[in-house]
Every structure is written in C-alpha cells, then in structure tokens.
Amino acid sequence: xxxxxxxxxxxxxxxxxxxxxxxxxxxxxxxxxxxxxxxxxxxxxxxxxxxxxxxxxxxxxxxxxxxxxxxxxxxxxxxxxxxxxxxxxxxxxxxxxxxxxxxxxxxxxxxxxxxxxxxxxxxxxxxxxxxxxxxxxxxxxxxxxxxxxxxxxxxxxxxxxxxxxxxxxxxxxxxxxxxxxxxxxxxxxxxxxxxxxxxxxxxxxxxxxxxxxxxxxxxxxxxxxxxxxxxxxxxxxxxxxxxxxxxxxxxxxxxxxx
Amino acid sequence: xxxxxxxxxxxxxxxxxxxxxxxxxxxxxxxxxxxxxxxxxxxxxxxxxxxxxxxxxxxxxxxxxxxxxxxxxxxxxxxxxxxxxxxxxxxxxxxxxxxxxxxxxxxxxxxxxxxxxxxxxxxxxxxxxxxxxxxxxxxxxxxxxxxxxxxxxxxxxxxxxxxxxxxxxxxxxxxxxxxxxxxxxxxxxxxxxxxxxxxxxxxxxxxxxxxxxxxxxxxxxxxxxxxxxxxxxxxxxxxxxxxxxxxxxxxxxxxxxxxxxxxxxxxxxxxxxxxxxxxxxxxxxxxxxxxxxxxxxxxxxxxxxxxxxxxxxxxxxxxxxxxxxxxxxxxxxxxxxxxxxxxxxxxxxxxxxxxxxxxxxxxxxxxxxxxxxxxxxxxxxxxxxxxxxxxxxxxxxxxxxxxxxxxxxxxxxxxxxxxxxxxxxxxxxxxxxxxxxxxxxxxxxxxxxxxxxxxxxxxxxxxxxxxxxxxxxxxxxxxxxx
Numbered sequence: 049x050x051x052x053x054x055x056x057x058x059x060x061x062x063x064x065x066x067x068x069x070x071x072x073x074x075x076x077x078x079x080x081x082x083x084x085x086x087x088x089x090x091x092x093x094x095x096x097x098x099x100x101x102x103x104x105x106x107x108x109x110x111x112x113x114x115x116x117x118x119x120x121x122x123x124x125x126x127x128x129x130x131x132x133x134x135x136x137x138x139x140x141x142x143x144x145x146x147x148x149x150x151x152x153x154x155x156x157x158x159x160x161x162x163x164x165x166x167x168x169x170x171x172x173x174x175x176x177x178x179x180x181x182x183x184x185x186x187x188x189x190x191x192x193x194x195x196x197x198x199x200x201x202x203x204x205x206x207x208x209x210x211x212x213x214x215x216x217x218x219x220x221x222x223x224x225x226x227x228x229x230x231x232x233x234x235x236x237x238x239x240x241x242x243x244x245x246x247x248x249x250x251x252x253x254x255x256x257x258x259x260x261x262x263x264x265x266x267x268x269x270x271x272x273x274x275x276x277x278x279x280x281x282x283x284x285x286x287x288x289x290x291x292x293x294x295x296x297x298x299x300x301x302x303x304x305x306x
Numbered sequence: 307x308x309x310x311x312x313x314x315x316x317x318x319x320x321x322x323x324x325x326x327x328x329x330x331x332x333x334x335x336x337x338x339x340x341x342x343x344x345x346x347x348x349x350x351x352x353x354x355x356x357x358x359x360x361x362x363x364x365x366x367x368x369x370x371x372x373x374x375x376x377x378x379x380x381x382x383x384x385x386x387x388x389x390x391x392x393x394x395x396x397x398x399x400x401x402x403x404x405x406x407x408x409x410x411x412x413x414x415x416x417x418x419x420x421x422x423x424x425x426x427x428x429x430x431x432x433x434x435x436x437x438x439x440x441x442x443x444x445x446x447x448x449x450x451x452x453x454x455x456x457x458x459x460x461x462x463x464x465x466x467x468x469x470x471x472x473x474x475x476x477x478x479x480x481x482x483x484x485x486x487x488x489x490x491x492x493x494x495x496x497x498x499x500x501x502x503x504x505x506x507x508x509x510x511x512x513x514x515x516x517x518x519x520x521x522x523x524x525x526x527x528x529x530x531x532x533x534x535x536x537x538x539x540x541x542x543x544x545x546x547x548x549x550x551x552x553x554x555x556x557x558x559x560x561x562x563x564x565x566x567x568x569x570x571x572x573x574x575x576x577x578x579x580x581x582x583x584x585x586x587x588x589x590x591x592x593x594x595x596x597x598x599x600x601x602x603x604x605x606x607x608x609x610x611x612x613x614x615x616x617x618x619x620x621x622x623x624x625x626x627x628x629x630x631x632x633x634x635x636x637x638x639x640x641x642x643x644x645x646x647x648x649x650x651x652x653x654x655x656x657x658x659x660x661x662x663x664x665x666x667x668x669x670x671x672x673x674x675x676x677x678x679x680x681x682x683x684x685x686x687x688x689x690x691x692x693x694x695x696x697x698x699x700x701x702x703x704x705x706x707x708x709x710x711x712x713x714x715x716x717x718x719x720x721x722x723x724x725x726x727x728x729x730x731x732x733x734x735x736x737x738x739x740x741x742x743x744x745x746x747x748x749x750x751x752x753x754x755x756x757x758x759x760x761x762x763x764x765x766x767x768x769x770x771x772x773x774x775x776x777x778x779x780x781x782x783x784x785x786x787x788x
Binding site: 210211 | 615633634637645
C-alpha cells in the first residue's frame with residue numbers, strides 16, 4: 049500500500065510540474081538565446097538553459113505534457129478496444145473468439161516499434177502517429193486479460209441467473225463483469241501508460257520520433273548528450289523525469305496486486 | 307483404559323465462549339459422534355482435541371490421551387501425537403492424496419516417516435491388501451475410482467497405527483452408496499480396538515455408527531446418550547426437530563393436481579463438451595407437479611435442466627414452451643445460493659433493478675418477503691452477509707417476482723442444514739401446489755426425492771432415461787429411447 053501511495057505522490061508531482069509550470073512562468077520552450085547557452089540553474093532559470101539557451105524548465109514541462117497527453121489518449125483508446133474486443137470474444141465464443149485471438153496473436157508477432165514507424169510515415173503528424181501506432185499494438189494485452197477474466201465470469205451462476213431473469217448484456221457487463229475486471233485491469237493500464245511514455249522516449253532517442261525543435265524527453269537526451277561533460281545537470285533532467293514517471297506508474301501497478 | 311478423556315473442555319474466543327464445557331471419554335472399541343448444524347461448535351470441539359484451533363481461539367479444561375495428560379495450551383504437545391496416537395480422516399479424503407504419488411507410496415510414506423518401519427513398502431502393500439486395493443498399488447490417484455481413492459486415504463490416515471481416529475464430516479458431498487461405504491470403514495476402526503470420534507450433521511451416518519451421540523447447538527450440549535435412544539426417542543425438542551428434518555421422516559405432502567403442460571420436449575438430445583449425455587428423450591412438465599430428476603454425478607441432470615430452460619441449445623430435438631409463456635417465466639434455483647447473485651451489489655438493489663426492468667409494481671415485493679419469512683432489512687446487505695438459507699429463499703423471491711411457471715431447482719438444498727433444507731423444500735412444494743408452478747428438482751438424496759416429488763425421471767449412464775411413476779401415480783410411465 050505504501051508503494052502505491054508513493055507512486056501516486058510521484059505521479060502527482062510530475063503531473064503538477066508538467067501542467068502547472070505554464071501557469072506561473074511564461075518562458076517559451078523554443079525561443080533561443082545563445083547568451084544563456086548551458087547556463088546552470090539559477091533564480092530566474094530554475095533548471096538552467098540548454099546548449100541553445102532555451103529554458104530547460106519550460107522544455108521539460110512541454111516534453112512531459114506531450115508524453116503524458118499522448119499516453120492518456122492512447123490509454124483510453126487501447127482500453128476501449130481491448131475491453132470491447134475481449135468482452136465480445138469471451139461472450140460470443142465460437143469463431144468470433146478464434147478469429148479475434150488469431151488477430152491478436154498476429155499483432156503481437158510484429159515488432160511494436162515497426163508499426164509505430166509505419167504509422168509515422170503514413171500519418172501527417174508525429175503525435176497522431178504515436179497514438180495510432182501504439183494503440184494498434186498495446187490493446188492486445190488488455191484484450192487477453194479481459195477475455196480471460198470475463199470468460200470465467202460468464203459461465204458463473206450469477207451471470208446465468210441474470211440472463212434468465214431477462215437482463216441485457218449492458219446490465220450484466222456493468223453489474224457482474226466490470227466489478228471483477230476493473231481491479232485486474234488497473235495494473236495493466238498503469239503499465240500500458242508507462243509503455244507509451246517509454247515508447248515515445250525510445251523513438252525520440254533514436255531520432256525517428258518527434259522532430260526538433262519540439263521538446264520531447266528522448267530527443268532532449270540525444271541533444272544534450274554531447275554536452276554531458278559541461279552540463280551533466282542538463283542531461284540528467286530528462287533522464288530523471290522519465291525515470292520518475294516510469295517508477296511512479298510501476299509502483300501504482302504493483303500496489304494494485306498486493 | 308480410556309483412550310481419550312476430555313474433561314470440561316471449553317473453547318473461548320475474544321468475544322466469549324464458543325463451546326461450553328463438555329466432557330467425554332472414549333474407551334477402546336467405542337465411538338462417539340458429535341452432531342449439530344453448521345455453527346454448533348462441533349468442529350471447534352474436535353479442533354481443540356487435535357490442537358488445530360486457530361490462534362484467536364483458546365481451549366481450556368483437561369485432556370488425557372492414552373492415559374497421559376496433554377497440555378491444551380501447547381500446540382506442540384499435541385502435534386507430537388499426530389499420526390501415532392491420534393489421526394484425522396480429512397473431509398473429502400480424495401483431495402488429501404498427493405496427485406503425483408502412486409498409491410503404495412502414499413501409504414509407505416506414513417510407515418517410513420511416522421512409525422519408522424524397517425520395510426515400509428511391504429507394510430503398505432499389506433495395508434492396501436486389507437482394503438482390497440492390492441491391484442491398485444501402482445496407480446496414481448487420478449487413475450482410481452472415487453471409492454478406491456477414499457479407501458486409499460483411509461489406509462494412509464491409519465497407517466501410523468493411531469488408535470484414536472477423528473473423522474470430520476466424512477460423508478460431506480457423498481452420494482448414498484459412498485456414504486454407506488464410509489460408515490463401514492469407520493466402524494472397522496472400533497472393531498480393531500480403536501476409538502472413533504466423528505463430527506457430522508448426517509444423522510444416518512450417526513445411526514449407522516452407533517455408540518454415544520452428543521447433540522450440540524450454539525456451542526452447548528443439548529442432549530447425549532446411546533445413538534439408538536437419542537435418534538429414536540429424543541428427549542429434547544431440538545433433537546426431535548433434527549430427526550424430523552431428515553427427508554424420510556417428513557410428513558407426506560398433499561397430492562398433486564397436475565394442470566396443463568408448461569414445457570414439452572420431443573426427441574431431446576443433450577451434449578456437453580462434445581459428449582452426448584442424453585439421447586432422444588421425450589418429456590413433459592405440467593403445472594403444479596414436482597418432478598424429481600435423479601441419477602449419478604455427471605449423467606447430465608444439470609445439462610438437461612439448462613437445455614429445458616434455454617440456457618444451452620439442445621444437440622437435437624425440440625423444447626416447446628407452453629403457448630403464450632414468456633421466457634422469463636422459466637426460472638432456476640442454484641445449488642450454491644451466494645454464487646447466483648452479483649457479489650458486489652446489495653440484494654435490494656438487485657431486486658429493484660429486476661423490478662424496474664420488467665415494470666413490476668414495487669408493492670409486490672413486501673408480501674413475498676413476508677410469505678417467505680424474510681426481514682426487509684436483509685435487502686440492505688450484500689449476498690455474502692446473508693445466510694445460505696435466507697439467500698436461497700431470496701432467490702425464490704426473485705423467481706416469484708416473474709410469476710414463474712417452471713422452476714428448475716438444481717440441488718437447491720444440498721448446501722443447507724437439515725432444518726433449513728426442510729423449510730425450503732416445504733416452501734417449494736407449497737408453491738407448486740398453490741401457484742401451479744411446475745418444479746423440476748435435482749437431488750442426490752433418495753429420501754428427499756421420495757418425499758418431495760410426485761414422479762421421477764431417472765437418468766443413468768448406460769441406459770436411456772426412464773420415467774418412473776411414484777406411488778402417487780402422476781407420471782405416465784413412458785419409455786424415452788428413440
């Protein structure tokens with residue numbers, strides 16, 4: 049329980065930094081000032097300035113906003129697709145079930161990052177590509193979990209009773225299936241969120257993700273890597289932010305099981 | 307010499323006394339049976355003697371086993387006696403076997419580890435031969451029949467040479483044939499000069515074992531005496547109630563006046579998991595009659611009922627509901643009442659949802675609750691906070707709200723106490739008579755089937771289903787093989 053509490057606190061801190069900073073500071077994440085290049089943290093620039101003299105605090109907040117927003121939208125999409133298909137497969141059974149399982153298995157067989165890269169080539173902008181590509185791969189986990197959990201529930205006398213009493217599928221899902229499914233899904237959703245944040249950073253780090261000058265955690269790590277000797281504090285910032293976000297989500301996921 | 311002597315043995319918890327002082331003595335070759343409903347404290351008493359009480363309970367009083375005083379507050383003192391002096395026959399013994407160990411090894415292990423025999427394999431073989439298991443010595447538990455697995459468990463439990471055997475609900479979940487076998491095996495303990503302490507709510511088993519009977523209720527001793535006397539002419543009203551609650555002692559129900567057929571099946575075949583269980587069966591259920599559905603486990607009783615209700619599709623043939631009867635008027639009662647309700651929904655909420663779904667006026671519920679003697683306050687609770695009997699009555703209320711014409715009752719009372727079982731069954735037969743509901747009743751208890759049903763449909767594994775007209779002669783005695 050303490051692990052989950054700690055995770056929630058860290059995540060809340062990351063969120064309030066990302067979304068609260070623009071409210072108190074008007075710094076532009078892309079405006080350059082070479083005079084300030086690699087200036088260490090000070091009173092007017094709390095987190096210092098990068099090699100092009102851009103405000104690190106504004107860039108960090110913008111990068112986190114980007115990652116967290118894409119992750120949130122992706123999470124909602126994957127959850128909807130996964131739960132809907134999982135419920136459909138376990139409810140109808142038969143060939144629908146077999147076809148969906150086969151489809152899910154084929155999606156897993158493709159490398160997730162490859163699908164994201166393909167989406168990046170097809171779709172007009174990068175956040176949209178992340179959303180589409182990651183949603184297309186990450187729903188499988190939720191689909192499998194939903195299918196397995198609901199399967200055992202559907203055969204239970206309680207669901208049989210509800211069907212005999214004339215209740216429709218929506219009522220049965222809401223009162224019988226969802227209360228069993230929600231606690232099981234919580235951990236997976238937290239880990240899926242983490243996977244999205246991680247995926248965006250990884251693509252940025254190998255320079256196939258978001259294009260400069262848009263601030264993004266992985267991209268910032270690459271940009272600041274050549275200056276690690278002069279400004280290790282600058283390189284450490286996106287690393288720590290990524291680490292803190294992933295740690296918080298993992299703690300939340302782990303706590304749900306205990 | 308007294309083998310087991312308990313003096314004013316008391317079990318207490320933080321809240322108070324769980325089992326009031328009870329004394330008993332068992333001589334070699336004697337047996338004592340504790341009977342009572344769930345929660346009567348009979349299992350706690352046995353756990354105190356075995357030293358397996360949970361940590362928040364404590365036992366006091368005196369205990370002498372084989373002439374030696376045993377400290378009740380020291381679990382280690384009793385643990386040293388397990389296997390050698392006192393042994394336990396577990397509930398559902400076939401579950402106590404190691405699934406990955408051959409039969410001989412299960413017994414030889416006890417000889418080797420508990421008694422330190424020089425040749426455990428030979429001793430085990432002798433034990434198995436004594437129980438007619440010698441040809442099964444090299445088989446795994448899953449290769450044994452239920453009865454053989456049970457004998458094997460008994461052999462393993464007794465291999466340590468313990469003279470005191472404690473059997474906790476040894477017939478739980480058994481059908482009649484197996485129950486008699488267990489009774490015979492248990493009696494062999496006393497024949498060999500052992501002492502037997504049995505805990506059960508099965509009065510037939512208690513009678514078969516004989517010896518002394520102690521009747522417990524709410525942790526207090528109600529009555530004690532020789533088995534024949536206690537069960538034949540009980541002196542306490544509670545014991546008399548328990549005896550009267552045995553299905554074969556039930557009063558006869560009023561004769562059936564069967565009405566129009568509510569459900570007819572023609573050429574019905576039922577399959578489950580690819581195996582055809584029932585082939586080409588014709589049957590018809592009429593309003594107001596109670597029909598028993600019997601047969602051994604796995605013969606397809608529940609599958610047949612589910613097919614008739616339309617939960618599963620028939621493999622062949624047709625099921626016709628009476629003209630103008632909606633699907634919701636064919637309802638089912640489940641064996642395990644808590645499993646038939648949404649666990650996280652209050653009972654009142656569940657009933658309210660049902661009533662708004664079918665536009666049932668709210669004033670229909672209170673009279674039904676009253677008729678089934680249910681407190682309205684129960685509706686605020688969740689299914690796990692209500693007793694099994696109350697919950698089964700609530701599921702009857704739930705079905706009655708839909709004006710059922712057929713109730714398929716799948717062992718509706720097998721998890722209930724005898725007194726509650728009698729109440730629920732009487733209620734069901736009354737409803738059949740007064741409301742003209744057809745009841746299809748599955749049960750393993752021939753006594754219950756005989757008393758509660760008008761006619762029976764017997765399913766057997768080899769032959770086609772036979773429809774048997776009972777003494778009241780409502781059935782038409784059709785043969786049902788195509």
